[in-house]
Amino acid sequence: MTDRIIIEALEVETVIGAYDWERTLQQRLSLDLELATDIRPAAATDDLALALDYAALCERIQAFAAEHQFELVETFAERLVATLREEFGITGVTLTLRKPGAVPAAASVGLKITRGRFAAPAPEDSGT
Numbered sequence: 001m002t003d004r005i006i007i008e009a010l011e012v013e014t015v016i017g018a019y020d021w022e023r024t025l026q027q028r029l030s031l032d033l034e035l036a037t038d039i040r041p042a043a044a045t046d047d048l049a050l051a052l053d054y055a056a057l058c059e060r061i062q063a064f065a066a067e068h069q070f071e072l073v074e075t076f077a078e079r080l081v082a083t084l085r086e087e088f089g090i091t092g093v094t095l096t097l098r099k100p101g102a103v104p105a106a107a108s109v110g111l112k113i114t115r116g117r118f119a120a121p122a123p124e125d126s127g128t
């Protein structure tokens with residue numbers, strides 16, 4: 001299964017940074033996500049209840065950003081992806097995180113991680 005829900009340039013505000021001055025203000029992060037899913041049950045029924053709801057995902061990501069304060073973007077990314085996988089039952093997530101303005105000479109800096117799997121596991125060897 002290779003279907004994916006995508007979320008692009010989702011902006012969140014959070015306290016994040018390794019330096020003292022960063023502990024006292026909110027900074028903006030921009031997030032791109034690809035989330036493994038099988039769209040066929042939702043497509044066959046036209047029923048949101050059977051879909052991976054991108055609006056609910058965005059709301060949860062905004063709440064996660066508001067309720068946590070990390071020093072490193074690495075920690076934010078790893079913990080966010082673990083939370084989404086656990087709460088939404090998602091097998092695979094790719095997250096690109098950008099912290100615009102962190103390095104004035106760069107448009108943005110950040111990271112990209114993939115956790116879990118996007119393809120269905122290979123059928124088990126029947127032994128024949």
Ligand SMILES: Nc1nc2c(c(=O)[nH]1)N=C([C@H](O)[C@@H](O)CO)CN2
Nearest residue numbers: 016017018019071072073074102103
């Ligand atoms: N790999 C990382 N490098 C740096 C991070 C980070 O989170 N991961 N953070 C900083 C500072 O907080 C920076 O964003 C302040 O401008 C520096 N390097």
